[in-house]
Amino acid sequence: MTRSCAIAVVGASLLAFGGAAFAEAKPAELDRAARLVFDxxxxxxxxxxxxxxxxxxNRRETVLRILELQGVVYAQLGQEAxxxxxxxxxxxxxxxxxxxxxxxxxxxxxxxxxxxxxxDNPSLELxxxxxxxxxxxxxxxxxxxxxxxxxxxxxxxxxxxxxDGGKWAxxxxxxxxxxxxxxxxxxxxxxxxxxxxxxxxxxxxxxxAKAPVKEGKLKEKEPPKEKTVAVVEKKPPPEEVKKESTxxxxxxxxxxxxxxxxxxxxxxxxxVTPRSGDGTSGNAGVRAVGYTxxxxxxxxxxxxxxxxxxxxxxxxxxxxxxxxxxxEGGVITKLPGVERAPQVYxxxxxxxxxxxxxxxxxxWSAGAGLAIAGIILYFVGxxxxxxxxxAGGLVxxx
Numbered sequence: 205m206t207r208s209c210a211i212a213v214v215g216a217s218l219l220a221f222g223g224a225a226f227a228e229a230k231p232a233e234l235d236r237a238a239r240l241v242f243d244x245x246x247x248x249x250x251x252x253x254x255x256x257x258x259x260x261x262n263r264r265e266t267v268l269r270i271l272e273l274q275g276v277v278y279a280q281l282g283q284e285a286x287x288x289x290x291x292x293x294x295x296x297x298x299x300x301x302x303x304x305x306x307x308x309x310x311x312x313x314x315x316x317x318x319x320x321x322x323x324d325n326p327s328l329e330l331x332x333x334x335x336x337x338x339x340x341x342x343x344x345x346x347x348x349x350x351x352x353x354x355x356x357x358x359x360x361x362x363x364x365x366x367x368d369g370g371k372w373a374x375x376x377x378x379x380x381x382x383x384x385x386x387x388x389x390x391x392x393x394x395x396x397x398x399x400x401x402x403x404x405x406x407x408x409x410x411x412x413a414k415a416p417v418k419e420g421k422l423k424e425k426e427p428p429k430e431k432t433v434a435v436v437e438k439k440p441p442p443e444e445v446k447k448e449s450t451x452x453x454x455x456x457x458x459x460x461x462x463x464x465x466x467x468x469x470x471x472x473x474x475x476v477t478p479r480s481g482d483g484t485s486g487n488a489g490v491r492a493v494g495y496t497x498x499x500x501x502x503x504x505x506x507x508x509x510x511x512x513x514x515x516x517x518x519x520x521x522x523x524x525x526x527x528x529x530x531x532e533g534g535v536i537t538k539l540p541g542v543e544r545a546p547q548v549y550x551x552x553x554x555x556x557x558x559x560x561x562x563x564x565x566x567x568w569s570a571g572a573g574l575a576i577a578g579i580i581l582y583f584v585g586x587x588x589x590x591x592x593x594x595a596g597g598l599v600x601x602x
Contacts, residue, residue: 229256229266237273244548246280253277262405268298275318276303279311287311291318296355297407299327326352330399330408333383335419343393343420347385348410350399357401360384364413365395368422372413376400392421490585498578504571511564518560522553 233256240249253274256262262270271294278287294301295318303315329351336345346365350358363375367390375386384397396411411417418425529546530538536546544552 228261228263229259229270231266234266234269234273241273241277241280244280246277249273250277250281258403260403260405262403264297264406264409267401267405267407268294268301271297272301272304275315276305276307276311279307279314284314287314288317288321291315292321293355293357295319295322296325296328296357325354328353328355328357328399328408330397330410332397332410332417333385335388335393337420341391341420343388343390345385345387346393346395346397346417346419347383348397348399350379350382350384353382357407358399359402360400360404362398362400362404363395364397365393368392368394390420392423392425393419394422395419488585491582494578494581494583494585496578497574497581501571501574501576501578504567504574506571508564508567508571511560511567515557515560515564518553518557522557 233252237249237252237256240246240252253270256266257270257274271290275287275290275294278284278290291314299322303311331349331351333347333349335343335347337343346363348361350361358379360376360378361384363377363384363386364372365375365386365388366372367388370390377384377386388395394416396409396413396416398406399408401407525539525542526536528540529536530540539546539549542549
């Protein structure tokens with residue numbers, strides 16, 4: 205092979221490697237980093253995440269996932285300052301973000317610190333500004349405003365626009381102060397924008413290809429909002445109602461009122477609501493609630509018993525593996541029937557035992573409380589007084 209051919213091959217290889225290095229981080233790469241975190245291989249996970257972070261053109265979802273994993277990994281490695289910085293960027297881009305897993309105080313401490321920092325530093329925002337138009341209504345410029353960039357993350361803005369009936373075109377411009385703008389020349393325009401950070405990673409967006417911002421004539425073409433029409437029932441004039449109610453019917457003969465033949469000093473008998481149903485006493489609604497609470501209490505007690513049995517079985521199984529473990533120099537190096545590292549298996553089993561114990565205690569306590577409440581409600585329902593008419597008087601039942 206000649207020198208020129210060798211140089212060409214090496215150059216092509218370098219170009220190919222460079223093109224791969226600047227490709228967006230793939231979901232499979234982040235899944236691999238997440239598995240390394242799960243396996244507690246934090247140093248390897250940190251290297252994988254750093255490589256993913258250095259890719260060019262990462263989408264917003266990818267950026268957020270990398271930052272969260274970096275915060276977790278740095279915290280586990282004892283690098284609290286780096287963990288806090290990663291979590292601060294995460295909260296600045298997504299203020300409502302929560303950790304996707306349960307972690308120890310070693311991780312939650314810097315995350316809480318980032319949340320406290322965000323209380324004094326508003327999250328990064330990107331908003332669309334009013335378009336510049338000439339007297340004839342032609343759109344000459346579109347713009348966005350960057351707000352609250354406390355970490356100086358924003359570098360550029362990528363505008364994607366198209367005139368009415370045209371094709372999408374991109375313009376990448378630098379952020380000048382708090383604004384970025386792109387020149388246009390169209391009577392009607394659709395556009396959306398992406399706020400870019402270092403290595404063109406997407407931080408925020410305004411609009412989208414499916415729901416773009418509309419300007420000029422296209423904005424005027426947007427359908428107006430539907431108005432709600434209230435339907436009012438037409439009523440007859442009050443004079444007609446009065447006339448109809450007071451006028452006697454043609455077919456009804458008029459007669460003088462009959463005299464009142466009832467005894468003058470007799471008082472009206474009190475109204476008594478008759479008993480309904482099959483005559484059973486008590487408030488059926490209260491008793492139904494009592495039955496339901498009692499049933500739920502019994503089910504919770506059964507669930508607590510099952511959890512207790514599982515706890516006992518898990519403890520016995522774990523103790524058996526510890527008794528049969530292989531030790532070297534007093535340190536467990538292998539557990540029978542376990543492929544994972546002993547330390548990882550130990551942590552996993554202890555967490556499972558703790559979870560089962562908590563579940564059993566909670567379900568037993570809740571079951572006992574519900575059962576007691578159900579019994580009380582049942583007797584309260586039975587003490588409701590029912591009154592019914594009887595022969596020569598009233599019948600009162602409890």
